Each structure stands twice: as C-alpha cells, then as structure tokens.
Amino acid sequence: MNFSIKTRANVMLSIFILVSCSAVTILVFWSSPNDQITREKSLIYLKNLAIESDYIKDKSISSTSQPHHHSEYKSRRSDWNALMHLTPDSLSPRIFYNPCKSVETAKSDANKEMRLLPIPTRSPLFSSMRVPHPENVDVASELCRFKNGLQLSNTTRNLMDSNWTDAISSRLLYDAVTVCDMNRLDRVIDLLVVISSRPYRAQQRGLIRKYWARDNCYAGRNVRHVFLTGIPPKGDVEEVIKLLSEARQENDLVVQSFDDPDIWANTHKLFLGLQWSLAYCKYAKLVLFTSDEIFLVPENVIGFIESVSDSAREHLVAGEFYKHALVQRNIKHPEHVPFSEFALSEWPDFVNLQATFIGAELLLDLYIAARMVRLVRHSAGFLGITLLRLQILPWGMPNLYITKDKLDTLQSNKVRQTHLVAALLPENNDLSQNETFASWWKLHDCEKMCIAENLGS
Template sequence: MLVMHVNWSDVFSRYMFLYGSKVWALCTKGVERLHWGRRDSMGLWPHLSGKKWPSQWAILLLTLFLQTVVFFYTFIQNPVSLSATEKIRTMNTQMFAHQINHLDSATRLDVNKSSFTGSEDLRFPLEIDMPEIVRRTFAGLAISHKPINQPNFTYVIPNSGKCSRLTARYGKPPELLILIKTAPMNFLRRDAIRLSWGNEKCWGGRRVVRLFLLGTVLPTEKEMSRRLESEANHHNDIVQQDFHDNYYNNTYKLMLGFEWAIRFCSSVPIIMFVDDDFFVYPKNVVAYIEGLSVALRERLFSGYIWQNAMPVRKEVRKRKWSVTWQEYPNSYYPPYVAAGNFFVSMTIAKEISVASKYTQYLRFDDVFLGIILKKLVRTPMHLNHIYAFVPVNESSAQINSMLSSHHYGNPSSQLALWSRLKCREFCIKAST
C-alpha cells in the first residue's frame, strides 16, 4: 500500500490562514441571525439581508467549523496513508449529506394549491373534478355538489327480469348486452333485426341479451301505443320510459340504456349500443370483444370517433344539428364516438351514469357522451371497422372485416346482407 506522509501542521496552518476567519465569521453571523435576525454586515448573502436564518443553517456552519478543529488535533502529529485520507473524506461527505438531507426535510416550503378538473379547456357545467365525484359516489361519501341533470322518468315497460332469467337458465350472467335504440313506429325494422343479427341464438353460442329502447308516443296516437304494447308482450324485448320519443330526446334514451343496464343487468361485462338502422356482423363483433385484453375489457369505450368537430351555428340547412352559444359555449366539441354503434364496459358505464347527473343536458347524445368522457379524463378508442356515416362497400373486402354499418334502415336490405354473409352458420344455442 502506497503511503504518503503529510505535514498536517503546515496544511492546517495554511487552511486556517486562508479560510478560518471567514468560516468563523459565517458561524457567528449564523448564530446572530438565528437569535436576532441582524443584517448581513459582511455582504456575503445580500439576498438574505434582514432575514432570520433557519436554525439548521447555523447548526450546519458550526458543525463544519468544529469538524475542522477536531480534524487538526486528531491528525496533526500522525502521518497517514492515502487510504486513511479516503476514509476521512468519505466520512465527512456522509456527515455533510446527512446535514443537507435534514435541512431539506425541515425547510419544506408551502405553496398555494391549484384546482384542476382534468378538462380545463372545456367550458360546460358543471366544471368540477368529475373523477373525484365518481370516486366519492362509489365510496358512499358525501358530495358537496348537487346533481343538475336527474330526470325522473317512469318505466312504462321495465322488463327488469330479462338478464336474471338468462342467468338462471345458464347459471352464468350474459356475456353481451345489446341495447338497440329504436323509434316507436319502426315495427318492421325491429322484426328484421329479430330475424337476423338481433337473434340471441345467432352469436356463436355466446350468452347474449337483446333489448329495444324507446320512449312514448303522443296521447293521440292510440293505435300505435296499442301495437307497441302487443309487440312488447309477444317478444318480451322492449324497455320503455315515459319521455316523448323524438330526435332531441335521444340523450334521454341513451341514459335509459345506461340506467337499465346498471340496475337490472350489472353482471354483464360489455354493453353494445346500436341504432335500428345499422347492420351488425355478429361473428366479427364476437372476435373483437374476445380479442380484448383484460385491462381493455375493464375500461372499454370504443366506436367511430369524430375529432375536432365544430358546432353548427344558425345554418338553416343544418338546423337539426344547430346549437347556440348559450347551449354550448365552445368552438369545438371534444372527441366523441358516433352514437349509432359503440361498445362500453360496465365499469365505464357506471362512471358515465354518475357523471351524467352532474353534467348539463345536451340534446345530441353522442356529443353529450363525449363531454362526459372528457370530464372523466377517459379516452375513447377508435374503431375504423364501424361504418357510422358512409355505408360499407358490399362489393369490396370491407364487408368481411366490418363490425357494423349505417344506412340499413330498409328491412329488406338487412335480411339480404344477413343472407349474403351466411350469418346463419353462426346460429347455435348458448352453452351452459
């Protein structure tokens, strides 16, 4: 081992000559500032002038000075090796780090907390921390905000036992709940769907529940009301609430679906919402759902996404979709999924149901859902195999990979495509 003899007396003398007085001055000034908050007459730290130092600074400086004195008296008469010098350096470094860490923890500075909702770029009531509202609701905790969107509609046809009967029959809950938004007068569309993709036995042996969602007709439409009642009794697949069924009440119809699923079919993992003018390809839908990871199945919200859509303002030719600044005070809609067909997990459905009560009503159901997802800080997943606006090209390869397609309101076209795709081969009784 290499040994180097050091004249420590000379080293210490030079050190004290150059730095000793300044270290001592710093220590004494630290003590003075600790007790009396005197001004920094030496001008060493002008930015601290007139302020009291924290006690930890004075303790740190005094410790450094005392270490120097101890160091001198311990080693001044004894030559040491380089290895001993390294040990001393390591010891001093550790002691200094301990002092600094103690100083950091003891001088934690307070800040004024900011409030974030997760959707600061969206002005739409209520502008609150929606994930926290959901968390407190699920935990049964008190909530300081009151709901602003809680319509009290009554079930005309509840059909509350639909899922429980399937569960009792197979000993397992449904794997998929299909909620079809329909209008009261669309009797032929509903019949075509029951004969094709809406047939619960044509989903490859999976446990599926199909239901049609609708509101009520006008009091003057007695014949239609009578036919609806007869249809519901015969097929046992209609859920109806007492809001008037029209285009601008589609959001109520959508929330009816969420409410019914959570209340009467909460064990189902996935819900598919679809309009009655869509064609659905069961084989591909099953392949899509069963290909999802466990994490995605738990937090699913997917469909055809619209990005950077702008509200229509006072355009006569598009009056159906126009919205005032008072109704929606933003230049762009948040990303939203076309409401004609989308998929949602039960977990996310429950979050949406809670958040909807604290979100101002908007008559466009897909935009309303987009606003809620934005407030929940949830990102929908895009599915380009849903042809939500332009119908699928039946003469191309698109038709074999599609999940669903819009513009099949004609019952004949529904049944024709069902036959062409040989979908009946996927019809089999569900397994127990």
C-alpha cells in the same frame, strides 16, 4: 261474531267512499277546461295501468314456480329506483366497481405528502374541471365520494336535480325485466346490445329480431338484446297501446314516457341505456350501444369482443372516433345546438353512438358523471363531455363501423373479413328493408353462427 260483521261493514264502507271519491275526481278533471293532449295522456296512463296490472298478475303467477326469479326482478327494480335517486346505501353491491382509493390509502398518501418538500402551487395539467360545462364541479372527486358511500355535495345534487328534471321524472312504462335472466350454466353475459329505436319502428324491430338480434346466432356466446324507446308525442293513444302490447309480447322493449321523436330523445335514450344496463343487466361484461338503423355482423361482433382483454375492458369506450368536430349552429340542421346550450365551438373527442362499445366497469362512472353534466341535445357530444370530465379518452376503431357512402365496399371480401361490426342501413334503395336484411345476412354467411340451426343440420 258481531265484531266480525262490524269490521266487514267498515271495510265495505271504506271501499265505497274510496270509489266514490275517485269517480268524483275523474268527473271533475274531465269536465275541467284542460286541453286535449292532457286528457289523452291521462287516458294513456289509465290504459297502460290496466296493461301493467295484467302483466304484474301474469308475472306473479309465473314467478311462483321460480321464486329466485321473483326476488331477482325485485332487486333489479329496487336498483333502478336507487339509481334514480342516487342513494348509495340502497344500491346493490353487484353494480359497483370501485377503483377509488380507500380511506386508509388516502391517509397514507396524506402522511407521505407531509414529509415532502413543498413546491410552488400550479394548475394541474389534467383536471375534470377543464371543460367550462356546466359549473365548476370536480366530477372525479364527487364520483369517488359517492362510490365510497358518502353523500354528494349540495351544490352537485342541486345541479343534478335541475339538469335532469325531465329525464328523472319520466315514468318507466315497461322495463323488459326478463331480458338478462340467467340459467344455471350462465356465469356472465358476454355482450348486452342496447338498441335505440323509435315508437313507430315496429317493423324495423321485427326485422332485427328475425336476423341479428337472435341471441342464439353468436356461436354460443351469451348475448342479449334490448330495445329502448320513448312514446309518441301529442298523446297518440292508439300508438302507445300498440307499443306497450309489443313490449309485453316480445319482452325485449323498454318504454319510457318521454316524447320520441324529440330534440332531447337520443340523449334521454343514452341515459336510459346506462341506467337500465346497471339495474337490469348487472352481469354483462360489455355493452354495445347501437340503433335500429344498423345491421350488425355477428361473426365480427364476436371477433371484436373476444379481442378485448379484461384489463382493457375496464377503460373501454370504443367506436368511430371524431376529433375537433364542430358544433352545428345552423338552426335548420338536425344537429343544431344553440350557443346558450353549449358555448364552445368544438365538441370534446367523442365516438359515434351508432356503434359504441363500453366496458361494464365504466357504466356506473358514466351514469353518475352524466348526471353532473348539463344536458345537451347532441347525444354523442354529450357523451364526449362526460368522458372528458372523467378524464377518459375514447378509442377510435376505424374498421368498426361503415357509413352510407361506403356501402358498396360491403361486397368486398377484404372489408367483410376485417373488424367491421356494423353498417348503416340505406334509407332509399331499390330493395325493401326485408330484402336488404336477407341479402346482407346471406352475404356475410351469418346463419353459420346460429347454434340451434347448426345443431339441427
């Protein structure tokens, strides 16, 4: 009895000391001469911590009736952390696609080469080190080392750490862990749509949810949607709170703590999309990277994904193709890239990230290779560099995407019946965004793709 009372007293004393130390720390911090932005960001952290704690409590309560979901969520978050630190021994085997040669095959090839007559040494026609950006890292070789369970070289790891310090240190404020939940009838997810957004575009996200982001409007195919965004810069506390409240209510919004908008934000979102897809949506066969400035046509999306064979999907990166695109040096241009960041005058071949399909088998390769490429602010150009280092040529799809200067052709039945998947929404038009969405939805007769409405009719 005395032991129990003494133990309880010790526990209470420990709690009192901990609370007192925390209070003193906060008081000292608040009275120190930090700038206003630092204080506001600290307030963001504290408020978000409260929201996150409530979310975890709610999730733990709802997970008690579905223990398999609870373990799955834990697995997804574990894979996220493993991808963050690139520790191959702790990655879930479900995210691996390993086309690299086994050790036995490599030994067999080596023995075969020993029996061949030697030829003069020459440079390879194709090499993952062709592009002098950044240092001479053999990306393909390092990728195979990692996927065969070996540690990356110190040179590569140091390069990756220095290149991606800001991206890796960004905190995941909301992870939308439930987006890719599977029911007992689901085998795979046919398509994951990753939508790049911005913190202040809540109205646009609402319209997209109302129209083409309805998962039941793809004629019974298993389609999921997720939005990606950073947080408002300069410590806009109220906007961050609204953003996190929306994320919690809708459960389809991933929020990371990088500044958005920012010159690096689009590249950060590409990187975030690759990592989130690998960790949180392992059963997706195909991923479509797009933005909240796009109108997707569900019927044509289905037509495209069903035209891609399993073998083609293993190497698929498809979109509006750009070849010999010049690097913009005009400092006033929104796509300006300084010479010190990327020295070549032309980008490697790339596809427009407003609508780009990537086969799920390529995601891990792209993610790891992207960590080995020096960060550039032009997200599509960055993807082009990464693809070249992997010796992958993107596919150009001329009818996949339509630009603002050709929006009038949407009225043509001929255009609507092609493989057109996406159209860029006009910035300044006579109609409101809601009316634009409604008119285009009706123009393409998209409602016929919605299972629930059709069943009810």
